[in-house]
Amino acid sequence: MDIISTKDLCYSYDEKMALDHVNFNIPQDSVTAVLGGNGAGKSTLFLNLNGLLKPDSGKVYYNGEEMKYTSKNVRLLSSKIGIVFQDPNDQIFSDTVRNDIAFGAINMGMEKAKAKQAVDEIARRIGIxxxxxxxVHALSFGQKKRVAIAGVLIMKPDVIILDEPTAGLDPAGIKEIFDLITEIKKETHISVILSTHEIDIVPLFCEYCYILDQGRVVFRGTVNELLKDPAILRKSSLRTPRVMHLMEILKKEDHFDVDVTASTISKARKSIKELLSNE
Amino acid sequence: MKTKKRLWGMWLTFILVFGINLTANAMHIMEGFLSPAWSITWGVVCVPFLIAAFVSLKKKFEKEPKSFVLLALCGAFAFVLSALKIPSLMGSCSHPTGVALGAILFGPFAMSLVSLIVLLFQAILLAHGGITTLGANNFSMGIAGPIVSFVVFKGLKKAKLSTGLSVFFAALLGDLATYVVTAVQLALAHPENGNILASLIKFLSIFALTQIPLAVCEGLVTVVVFGIIEKYGKRELKALNIFQ
Amino acid sequence: MKTMNDYAYQSAIKNAHPTLKILFGAIPLVLILLLNSLSVGVFVLTAMGAVTWITGRITIGKYLKLLMIPLTFLILGIIPILFQVSSSDDMLFGIRIGNFMLCSTRENIKNALLLLVKAMSAVSCTYFIALSTTMNDLLYAMKQMKVPKMILSLMEFIYRYIFVLFEEYSKIFVAQRARLGYKNFRTSVVSCGQLIAALFIKTYDKCGRVYHALESRGYSGEIPTLEKDYEKNAALQVSLCLIPVFIIAVYLLEKRWAYWI
Known part of the structure; x- marks a missing residue:
């Protein structure tokens, strides 16, 4: 069953149409990537998904139920569908890490003593x-990012939305964040939605994929389906994974009979090894 | 003629010695400079303004929670402004730039409360001003200065003066008002053998050395700032009107 | 941005109860101002300096440098007290400027010296608080003192975003300097104005995102805080009781033996 879905979702800022009849659905316990160039409408979509923005028209469903925009319901939903914002500085408002992580939990009605325990527990899990x-001002960017994730996870959401979780991080930081997400997913069966420009990571971590272009969904399907049709990526200010690009060139320019849909290092390695052993 | 020359020489040496190395605290009355009686008096003088600001802001926050975030960020902005260096003829020096800009952007009411917080942070984070002189400093920089700036700005706008000139004079006079009030506060606390006026003349003239050139610089900078905000920040200006 | 308060995180007594530390700084501060005495000033300055140096894990050089921060104001503020405009019979020395006579008497010098010592010792008290108590603990202490919640939330927020905005400011400033934005007075004024305006517009932009982030974690107009567990510090408690006794003793000694000061 889909945990979140939308039907003909439209949203505009003043005159500018930011989301144009978006149909979107997230299966339970899945990882979905939302791709698209800058200004494609990814962040706006996310804010619509957890009720912070009210669509101009169209509907949002959570667990099959239509979303109601009463303030009580919105608050409930935002605890079930957590967003980790792109810039942790936008999210972390308190100067102590402890206070900031506890914020969401206390707002949900958790007692302070319990919240304290919950903070310790989540900090242990995330390694902070x-x-x-x-x-907070003494933390590095990557550390702030982890604190921001902890501040959302403490609310025990069913869905976690990560807006550009890789932006501004060094390669080691990116790996850490994705390892963390994978681990949390294994433990809690949370559904993950993320937007990123790091296309190389998508085939490694994600099952489903959406591409937005000027507020419209131009692709929906599994990541494997997407990689069979790389033209669509280029049309939307994106690129194919580097490994795949290499495989394409090997086939086109050097006439090696490799698998052009191999998008990760391990798949490419397998394909090249097969080719060599066949010869 | 000769004495005049000597006078100029003294001025120049003085500015060269202190002007280069002037820091923002030149206008903040430092810790321990006021007697308990004056510390309390100036604190009490601030109270009605603070209560009025508190009540009106509280209502605003309840009606519109977002305005809380807006005011908080503006407070942080005001602090950063007060800590940054503005250019002066002797190189750059830091100086509380926020008085006029804050008054024009947020209105004098919100300023009185925000500046109290900013001044407290300055005392603890930067050692500018002090805790016992918080009331006196808040009255000069958070209440008197902003009110003068605000009134001058609105008055000159009404008199159909260009925005640039209105902003310049609002910043200049707001700054000078702050400086005069500070000098008065010091003269009251430290009269010369019981003569407040003589003391006032001394404090006014010594602070004039640094404050008048700085006030002019600040006026110029504020004009540039306001020109840009007016051009590109219409939406922001409209949102801030709620505090006035 | 490096602030004085950053040293509080390395202080040996950072986990002591903040109210205790505030009182430890505030009581001598009030006594200095009330007693108005030179020897009390010298005593407090030395005692506070020593306590801050020992507990603060800060080098003496750094501490002295911090003490120099209010120097400009101090000099500007002391000069008018050192001189008087009207001439006096018991003047020690004087300068004639045009028709004015600036002169200094024994009384003037005494007042100026007293003010200097008082101000510096008062500063040392504030520094003790600033260098030993983190902002978060200060807010906690203010909460105990029944400061309205709205103001505390506002302060918590402002404090956090000071650092965020200062970072933005530094980035723009460096970028401007890299393109010679501050090469002379005119470009400096324009660059400085542009910087402030850009910072303001950025601040406003941030506001929308910060608010969304708060809302998505269930913000309803209130910012709850978690209390820390503070350590008991017997040495500090004992010294807190002893310091006023010492101060009063020094004061009485001065009145008894050194009444000429």
Whole structure:
């Protein structure tokens, strides 16, 4: 069953149409990538998904139920569908890590003593125990990102939306964040939605994929389906994964009979090895 | 003629010695400079303004929670402004730039409360001003200065003066008002053998050395700032009107 | 941005109860102003300096440098007290400027010196608080003192975003300097104005995103805070009781033996 879905969702800022009849659905316990160039409408879509923005027309369903925009319901939904914002500085408002992580939990009605325990527990899981008593302004960008994720996970959401989780991180930081997500997913069966420009990561971590272009969905399907039709990526200010690009060139220019849909290093390695052993 | 020359020489040496290295705290009355009686008096003088600001802001926040975030970020903005260096003829020096800009953007009411917080942070984070002089500093920089700036700005706008000139004079006079009030506060606390006026003349003239050139610089900078905000920040200006 | 308060995170007594530390700084501060005495000033300055140096894990050089921050104001503020405009019979020395006579008497010098010592020792008290108590703990103490919640939330927010905006400011400033934005007075004024305006527009942009982020975590107009567990510090408690006794003793000694000060 779909945990979130939308039907003909439209949203506009002043005159500008940001989302244009978007049909979107997220199966339970899945990882979905939302791709698209800058200004394609990804962030707007996310804010519509957890009720922070009210669509101009169209509907949003959570667990098959139509979303109602009463303030009580919106608050409930935003705890079930957590968003980790792109810039952790936008999200972390408190100067102590502990206070900031507890914020969502206390807002959900958790008692302070319980919230304290919950903070310790989540910090242990994310590996930020040593940061709890540090001032936020002394943290690195990657550390702030983890704190921001902890602040959302403490609300025990069913869905976590990560807006550009890789932006501004170094390669090691990117790997850490994705390892973290994978681990959390294994433990809690949370559904993950993420937007990213790091296309190389998509085939490694994601099952489903959407491409937005000027507020419209131009592709929906599994990642494997997407990789069979790389033209669509280029049309939407994106590119194919580097490995895949290499395989394409090997086939086109050097006439090696490799698998052009191999998008990860391991798949490419397998394909090249097969080719060599056949010869 | 000769004495005049000597006078200029003294001016120049003085500015060269202190002008280059002037820091923002030149206008903040430092910790321990006021007697308990004056510390309390100036604190009490601020109270009605603060209560009025508190009540009106609280209502606003309840009606529109987003305005809380807006004011908080503006407060942080005001702090950063007060800590940054503005250009002066002697190189750059830091100086509380926020008085006029804050008053024009947020209105004098919101300013009185925000500046109290900003001044407290300055005392603890930067050692500018002090805790016992919080009331006196807030009255000069968060209440008197902004009110003068605000009134001058609105008055000159009404008199159909260009925005640029209105902003310039609002910033200049707001700054000078702050400086005069500070000098008065110091003269009241430290009269010369019981003579407040003599003391006032001394404090006014010594602060004039640094504050008048700085006020002019600040006026120029504020004009540039306001020109850009007016051109590109219409939406922001409209949103801020709610505090006035 | 490096602030004085950053040293509080390395202080040996950072986990002591903030109210205790505030009182430890505030009581001598009030006594200095009330007693108006030179020897009390010198005593407090030395004592506070020593306590801050020992507990603060800060080098003496750094501490002295911090003490120099209010120097400009101090000099500007002391000069008018050192001189008087009207001439006096018991003047020690004087300068004639045009028709004015600036002169200095024994009384003037005494007042100026007293003010200097008082101000510096008062500064040392504030520094003790600033260098030992983190902002979060100060807010907690203010909460105990019944400061309205709205103001505390506002302060928590402002404090956090000071650093965020300062970072933005530094980035723009460096970018401007890299393109010679501050090469002379005129370009400096324009660059500085542009910087402030850009910072303002950025601040406003941020506001929308910050609010969304708050809302998505269930913000309903209130910012709850978690209390920390503070350590008991007997040494600090004992010294808190002893310091006023010492101060008063020094004061009485001065009145008894050194009444000529």
């Amino acid at each position: 125990c040593d940061l709890l008593d540090k001032p």
